[in-house]
Amino acid sequence: MDATILGFLLLDGLQNGVVYGLLALSLVLVFAVTRVIFVPIGELLMFAPLSLVWLLSGKLPGTLWLALVLGGAWALLARGRGAALPLLGGMGLLLVFFLALRFPPLAYPAVVLLVVYLGVASYRVFFQPMREATVLAFLIMAVGLHVAYQGLGLVFFGPEQFRPEPLLRGDAVVGLSWQGVLVLLFAVGSVLGLYLFFRRSLFGKALLAAAENRLGARLSGIPPQEAGMVAFGIASLLAALSGLLLAPLINAAYFMGFMLGLKGFVAAILGGLASYPVAFLGALAVGFFESFTSFYASAYKEALVFLLLVPALFYQSFRVRAVEE
Amino acid sequence: MRYLWFLLLLLPLGLAPFPFYLTLLNFFALSAMVALSLYVLTGLAGMTSFAQAAFMGMGAYATALLAVKAGLSPWVGLLAGLALSLLLALVLGALTVRLKGHFLPLSTIAWQVALYILAGNLVGLTGGHTGLTDLPPLVLFGLPVDTGFRYALFTLFLLVLLVLALYNLRESRLGRALLAMRGDALAAASFGVDPARLRLMAFLLSGAIAGLAGFLYAHFLRFVNPTPFSLEASIKYLVMAVAGGVGSIPGVMLGAAFFTGLEDWLKDLLPLLLGRQGNYETIGYGLILALILILAPKGLWPMVERYLPSRDPGLPKAEPLPLKSPKGPRGEVVLGVQGLQKSFGGLMAVAGVSFDLRRGEILALIGPNGAGKTTLFNLITGTLVPDGGKVFLFGREVTGLPPHRVHLLGLGRTFQHPHLFPELTVLENAALGTFARTRAGFPQVLLGLHRREEERALATAYGALRRVGLESLALERAERLAVGQQRLLEIARLLASGAEVLLLDEPAAGLRAREKRELAHLLRSLAREGYTILIVDHDMDLIMGLADRVVVMNYGQKIAEGTPREVQRNPLVRAAYLGEEEAA
Numbered sequence: 001m002d003a004t005i006l007g008f009l010l011l012d013g014l015q016n017g018v019v020y021g022l023l024a025l026s027l028v029l030v031f032a033v034t035r036v037i038f039v040p041i042g043e044l045l046m047f048a049p050l051s052l053v054w055l056l057s058g059k060l061p062g063t064l065w066l067a068l069v070l071g072g073a074w075a076l077l078a079r080g081r082g083a084a085l086p087l088l089g090g091m092g093l094l095l096v097f098f099l100a101l102r103f104p105p106l107a108y109p110a111v112v113l114l115v116v117y118l119g120v121a122s123y124r125v126f127f128q129p130m131r132e133a134t135v136l137a138f139l140i141m142a143v144g145l146h147v148a149y150q151g152l153g154l155v156f157f158g159p160e161q162f163r164p165e166p167l168l169r170g171d172a173v174v175g176l177s178w179q180g181v182l183v184l185l186f187a188v189g190s191v192l193g194l195y196l197f198f199r200r201s202l203f204g205k206a207l208l209a210a211a212e213n214r215l216g217a218r219l220s221g222i223p224p225q226e227a228g229m230v231a232f233g234i235a236s237l238l239a240a241l242s243g244l245l246l247a248p249l250i251n252a253a254y255f256m257g258f259m260l261g262l263k264g265f266v267a268a269i270l271g272g273l274a275s276y277p278v279a280f281l282g283a284l285a286v287g288f289f290e291s292f293t294s295f296y297a298s299a300y301k302e303a304l305v306f307l308l309l310v311p312a313l314f315y316q317s318f319r320v321r322a323v324e325e
Numbered sequence: 326m327r328y329l330w331f332l333l334l335l336l337p338l339g340l341a342p343f344p345f346y347l348t349l350l351n352f353f354a355l356s357a358m359v360a361l362s363l364y365v366l367t368g369l370a371g372m373t374s375f376a377q378a379a380f381m382g383m384g385a386y387a388t389a390l391l392a393v394k395a396g397l398s399p400w401v402g403l404l405a406g407l408a409l410s411l412l413l414a415l416v417l418g419a420l421t422v423r424l425k426g427h428f429l430p431l432s433t434i435a436w437q438v439a440l441y442i443l444a445g446n447l448v449g450l451t452g453g454h455t456g457l458t459d460l461p462p463l464v465l466f467g468l469p470v471d472t473g474f475r476y477a478l479f480t481l482f483l484l485v486l487l488v489l490a491l492y493n494l495r496e497s498r499l500g501r502a503l504l505a506m507r508g509d510a511l512a513a514a515s516f517g518v519d520p521a522r523l524r525l526m527a528f529l530l531s532g533a534i535a536g537l538a539g540f541l542y543a544h545f546l547r548f549v550n551p552t553p554f555s556l557e558a559s560i561k562y563l564v565m566a567v568a569g570g571v572g573s574i575p576g577v578m579l580g581a582a583f584f585t586g587l588e589d590w591l592k593d594l595l596p597l598l599l600g601r602q603g604n605y606e607t608i609g610y611g612l613i614l615a616l617i618l619i620l621a622p623k624g625l626w627p628m629v630e631r632y633l634p635s636r637d638p639g640l641p642k643a644e645p646l647p648l649k650s651p652k653g654p655r656g657e658v659v660l661g662v663q664g665l666q667k668s669f670g671g672l673m674a675v676a677g678v679s680f681d682l683r684r685g686e687i688l689a690l691i692g693p694n695g696a697g698k699t700t701l702f703n704l705i706t707g708t709l710v711p712d713g714g715k716v717f718l719f720g721r722e723v724t725g726l727p728p729h730r731v732h733l734l735g736l737g738r739t740f741q742h743p744h745l746f747p748e749l750t751v752l753e754n755a756a757l758g759t760f761a762r763t764r765a766g767f768p769q770v771l772l773g774l775h776r777r778e779e780e781r782a783l784a785t786a787y788g789a790l791r792r793v794g795l796e797s798l799a800l801e802r803a804e805r806l807a808v809g810q811q812r813l814l815e816i817a818r819l820l821a822s823g824a825e826v827l828l829l830d831e832p833a834a835g836l837r838a839r840e841k842r843e844l845a846h847l848l849r850s851l852a853r854e855g856y857t858i859l860i861v862d863h864d865m866d867l868i869m870g871l872a873d874r875v876v877v878m879n880y881g882q883k884i885a886e887g888t889p890r891e892v893q894r895n896p897l898v899r900a901a902y903l904g905e906e907e908a909a
Contacts, residue, residue: 037427037431039434126615126619129619130618130619130622133618133622134426135425135426135427136367136371136372136373136426136427136430137618137622139373139427139430139431140373140563140567140614140618141614141615141618143375143434143560143563144560144564144610144611144612144614144615144618145611145615146611147557147560147607147608147610147611148607148608148610148611148612148615149611150607151604151605151606151607151608151611152608154604154605155599155605155608158601259438262434262435262438265431265434265435266435269428269431269432273427299446300442300443300446302438302439302442303438303439303440303442303443303446304439305439306435306436306438306439307439309420309432309435309436310420313420313421313424313428313432314420316424316428317420317421317423317424
């Protein structure tokens with residue numbers, strides 16, 4: 001291996017690593033606030049570029065109807081004034097999509113909106129009715145949604161891979177396209193944005209409080225379901241934007257999100273599902289590890305990534321005492 | 326009753342003329358085995374796995390490779406497959422059993438995916454996605470099991486044996502311990518259960534069952550490829566178990582039967598509806614799972630069960646376990662506490678407390694709220710590790726030992742808020758106490774060789790219930806007890822455990838006056854028999870009338886020790902309790 005290849009591998013690892021990092025941050029956030037391990041985040045990530053491809057070719061994607069059906073269920077569950085948000089949101093979504101058919105640039109915000117709406121609706125329809133269920137029950141639900149959404153992805157978009165047009169063409173340096181630079185910039189921006197949101201804004205602090213102590217947060221006037229909706233919203237937003245930026249580099253297909261999400265999980269577990277900085281650094285490690293293993297054993301790179309779980313779990317096992325309540 | 330499951334063996338006879346239904350029957354039996362492996366893991370042990378199909382794959386590929394590449398007998402393949410499944414379970418389990426519940430399932434997802442990729446890519450070994458073909462049929466006593474009819478009889482027979490073995494497990498010390506650990510690992514540990522070890526054993530058993538199902542799967546189709554051992558398959562089994570009701574054996578059997586039929590129907594219907602080929606049935610699984618989790622989290626079986634006659638198990642009649650009555654000279658030191666310290670952050674919860682507990686005495690530990698009494702209990706019993714100081718039990722240092730080890734040396738405790746298991750009967754709750762005094766391990770229990778010991782354990786528990794006056798409620802579920810009765814049940818569980826040193830954390834809280842008098846009477850007679858009691862309570866009338874000696878704590882420190890009369894006169898104690906009035 002010479003310096004050029006090393007550079008290639010490092011850049012490739014960095015570019016994927018930051019996306020895993022954003023997914024890992026989203027997963028830790030959602031878990032902290034709602035105790036849900038958000039397995040279907042990978043599907044949401046892929047729904048964004050695939051819906052975009054559909055919309056740009058003048059078709060309404062099936063995900064729109066899925067979002068509207070879930071939004072309807074959400075409105076039914078919320079009733080009364082709570083139903084305004086899903087109803088208005090659903091109507092807005094429909095409007096933006098029809099406008100985007102005429103004005104293609106609108107397609108980008110339209111699909112981001114779609115994915116965020118879908119993420120929040122998933123929380124309200126599937127997770128919130130379970131209320132104080134165990135982490136295990138939430139996880140089973142999340143995995144169930146993953147298979148359902150993945151199956152629906154196949155129905156909506158078929159088995160083919162698509163490569164949307166990149167926002168920026170050309171290479172910045174050899175081995176890193178301008179689109180890749182955009183991914184890196186977006187990741188840095190998101191991390192900064194999240195930091196400011198949680199450290200500086202009252203709402204961000206309230207969200208952290210709700211994650212720390214649900215009962216305490218409720219007593220001080222922070223409704224837990226609202227906190228949950230915001231957490232799912234932020235996670236879906238990050239997933240949608242990552243998906244849009246990443247898809248021109250790695251293609252998009254209905255089955256590809258799950259693997260990306262799983263690598264986010266590996267990173268999140270490295271941080272014990274609790275630490276944001278460790279999760280992000282872990283994600284970078286996953287990215288580098290993956291890009292080097294793909295150089296040496298490309299057929300097995302997807303399998304080898306999970307080897308990283310062994311030292312992570314080993315370390316976590318040593319940190320805890322055997323009995324917990 | 327449970328032998329009615331053998332009626333399943335009539336099904337192949339009835340369906341013999343229909344080869345298609347015989348195939349479905351085989352798939353049902355195999356799915357039911359995997360679903361039962363999840364009963365052990367999720368229903369009993371409260372963990373879950375998304376890698377049951379990978380365990381199946383271990384069993385299937387082991388026998389396929391040995392048979393096709395080395396020409397060995399399938400029975401060698403069976404042993405190899407079980408060994409491989411156990412090995413995988415050991416690695417995964419050893420890494421995660423000490424962690425919070427969600428690390429195991431998350432790691433199983435990752436390993437499941439990794440193994441599936443390996444099975445598809447190690448083409449030289451596994452044949453990749455084309456797989457391995459021409460597996461030999463199983464041969465039993467010279468008779469090849471090579472038709473759907475014979476195979477269905479064989480797999481259903483094994484399934485029924487497995488069902489019976491798991492009933493044995495449920496009605497044993499291990500089944501009780503698993504259920505207890507799932508509900509409350511701390512309480513289970515205080516009766517000698519090592520939670521990490523028990524979780525690992527459950528995971529091993531579950532992996533082995535799935536491995537066996539994989540072996541049977543391979544020799545039924547006589548062909549293996551990665552597809553049936555994917556994550557989707559693992560999820561399908563979990564959906565089956567959860568939909569039927571993962572908390573009971575009939576529940577998972579119902580789920581397996583229901584989904585085997587549904588899968589076949591969906592596989593025909595969905596491509597027709599959508600006009601394309603593909604694995605669309607996963608959408609159905611996902612949505613059905615979601616609906617069940619929201620509308621009927623316990624699955625379908627409880628709705629059926631309501632209409633079935635329930636059977637009364639009857640009271641135990643066997644000879645109780647030999648109760649080692651407390652012996653040793655009265656007045657010897659049984660528990661020594663020397664300079665114990667514990668701080669949480671900047672707060673010194675316990676700041677250097679020492680005292681001795683002597684055989685046959687009732688020592689009361691009192692102090693205002695927040696004085697550190699419960700923390701002290703947790704330090705003595707091993708629930709918390711002290712920052713400094715030592716604990717001696719019967720002259721042996723036990724400082725920092727985990728709770729289940731401390732319990733084995735003869736110390737038992739109750740909890741400030743009763744830690745009972747609402748879904749178990751009162752008798753089973755009390756019988757949990759006998760865990761450390763009984764021996765049967767997983768092999769004996771699964772084979773049903775533990776029955777005599779189990780009868781005696783239940784009899785011991787019943788005896789303990791009689792002692793505290795709860796025998797008339799023995800067969801009720803513990804959730805139906807009033808607070809006072811719950812506290813008595815905790816004491817009964819202690820007595821059944823054979824512990825000689827009893828630590829009681831506020832046993833009189835929530836009791837009515839008459840119940841308190843009865844409690845005092847019970848504790849006094851226990852002390853006369855040689856039990857040693859350390860009691861924390863806030864009821865001064867009770868304490869002063871009951872205790873031989875009193876230790877008073879305030880702000881983590883011992884401020885007085887002596888007879889009730891001495892302590893009541895102590896100005897420091899009066900200041901701690903009466904505060905300003907004393908100062909005034």
